[in-house]
Amino acid sequence: MLHANATANQKRVAFRAGLNSGTLQRFPGAFNPLTAKLIERQGFEGIYVSGAVLSAELALPDIGLTTITEVAGRSQQLSRVTALPALVDADTGFGEPMNAARTVQLLEDAGVAGLHLEDQVNPKRCGHLDGKDVVARDDAVRRIKAAVAARRDPDFVVAARTDAAGVHGLDDAIDRAKAYADAGADLIFPEAMRGPADFERMRAAVDVPILANMTEFGKSELIDAKTLNSLGVNIVIYPVTLLRLAMEAAANGLRVISEDGTQESLLDRMQHRRDLYDLLDYSGYNAFDENIFNFRV
Template sequence: MLHAAPTAAQKRAAFRAGLNSGKLQRFPGAFNPLSAKLIEREGFEGVYVSGAVLSADLGLPDIGLTTITEVAGRAQQIARVTALPALVDADTGFGEPMNAARTVQLLEDAGVAGMHLEDQVNPKRCGHLDGKDVVDRDVAVRRISAAASARRDPDFVIAARTDAAGVHGLDDAIERAKAFADAGADLIFPEAMTGPEDFEKMRAAVDVPILANMTEFGKSKLLDAPTLESLGVNLVIYPVTLLRIAMHAAETALREIAGEGTQEGLLDRMQHRRDLYDLLDYPAYNTFDQNIFTFSV
């Protein structure tokens, strides 16, 4: 009730244990705290907080317009309600290496389990669009090094994302991944891998865990969980899937209401009130109110 029972430290320890378990960790993207509760109830290992989703939720394109305050605020709201570890998209760290260091500490304070930094230039673009560019490798290494040195909880996971494969080719992405791991990255996020062969090469090149981004309508082939696990991938994110499903359903519903003048034909496609109340754990709040607020001697 109100807050999830596990502490931030416990969730971070669980995240690290999961990455080292040999079992693929599945982190769907939560577009709000309520969807994070649903992810937990359906048995996933963690929750992802996508920068693209947060931008879209604010009515903005994913081109680096969000601020660390907005990201940390939404991350805290999501982390508060779920017992699962949350991994947060921190874009390029919101500035220079010192800003990346501050970002780590703000997200630690928000209660999340980890964050990832990327090596794009500002203004950044979605990793599956053309026209993006990356900073020099040494600049990207300084970002990762600053982030790793700034964390106060050693279990807070620093993930390094590289977009170099789509700009300079896979070989450069691999060399960057090696350098990021040497700089203190706990997890490597090679963006826009085209298929199994790319993941095989990346897995063979680095000793730290690796992440697969299974986003729809992008440059990566959508690989299933058993395939990713067999390739040695440790973590898979589905960053925008739930938002896309929800927005398509909302669009369909609005068109039907506009055309039919009523939502009655949509009832069998809605989450029932009782299911929403169950997800929110209404009974626990009622029990608290009865035992505390209305308590009398």
Template sequence: MSHATRSAAEKRAVFRTGLASGRLLRFPGAFNPLSAKLIQRRGYDGVYLSGAVISAELGLPDIGLTTLTEVADRARQVARVTDLPGIVDADTGFGEPMNVARTVQLLEDSGVAGLHIEDQVNPKRCGHLDGKDVVDTATAVRRISAAVAARRDPSFVIAARTDAKAVHGMAEAITRAKAYADAGADLIFPEAMADAKDFEAIRAAVDVPILANMTEFGKSELLSVSTLESVGVNLVIYPVTLLRLAMHAADTGLATIAAEGTQESLVDAMQHRRDLYDLLGYESYRAFDESVFDFRL
């Protein structure tokens, strides 16, 4: 059947072990449950759920317009179909510290392995856009402290994202990374780092694992797995890559149909029906149905 065989607790244990392993974990961004299944099939370490992607799917810009319910629903849908651990973009926590606490518990209930909370002013902006602002360090620390205090499963990973570099410079980003780690964050996410040297500076500043965001068309150089490993990064996310690939292919296909009057020339570029059915596990559904419904005397 097309559902996860690992429990949420098992996924969280796998994630914790991976973060402590010394190797780089790769988490592509899923834009729906089906793409999460493909990520698992291709042998990646986990699934990332991007706030920018969830916003875009709803036809909205990434400026804090999505709700906790919308994000938790998508997290639950993805966690249901994959054995991989998932980490969710929880923006600023959807409010003040009490809201952050509720956010943690709802996302725990969704079955994912962790989330990240950022230090931007609410409503936030995409981390790679200009014009964003951050709250003061004390306010951000209260958010992280509330998240850590609210979790019921100690294996659930609380990541702290800082957007301070683009606003106040690298020294402030390092100061905040230390403060968030001291507040109990299990993972530090320094947003909009320019290059490998920036990641090296964060790695030297904190003892907890760090995350690299390799998003396209942003402020960060697109670093290879080997480079990220060499500077001590523990987790890399590719948040919008699959959505961008899918939307470009869809746009090209629509233009081709409009120009040619048929999709015939596109067929070789499509996922075949048999491959889709295999990914969905059609045969397992058939076998299950026969085992519990069909019978012979």
């Protein structure tokens, strides 16, 4: 009720334990706090805060237009309602290494379990768009080192994302992944891997946990969780899946209302009021202190 009972540090400890458990950690992207609660109820291990989703919610393309203030605010709203750890897309750190350091501390304050910083030039592009570019490896290493040095909670996870595979090829991505791990990154996020063979090579190259991005309609083959686990991948994100499902359902629903003049035929496709109230824990709020405030549903 109101806030999840787990502390930020407890979530970070759980995240690290999950990464080292030998079991694939599944982090669907939550596009609002309500979906974060639904992800937890469905038994997933964590939630992902996608930069592409946050941009889309603001009706903006994912080209580096959002600010750290917007990302931190949304991250706090999402992490507040669930005991699950949250991993946040922090783009390039919103500037130079000092900005990356400040980004870490703001997201620590937001209560999330970790973030990932990428090696694209600033402003960045969606990792599955053409025309992106990456900074020099040494510049990216400075970002990671600044982020690691800035964290106050040693359990906060700093992940390094490399977009080099789509720019210079997999060999460069592997070289960068090694350098980022040496710089202190706890987790490597190799973006736009083409298929299992790429993950196999990345897994063999680095000793720290690795992440798979299973986003739809992109450059990566969609690989099932069992196969990812067998490849030695530690965490998989589904960043935009729930938003895409919701937007398609909303578009279809609006079309029906426009054509039929009523939503009657859509009722069996809707979340029932009782299920929404259960997810929101109306009964818990009602029982909190009936002597002060009470309502009927």
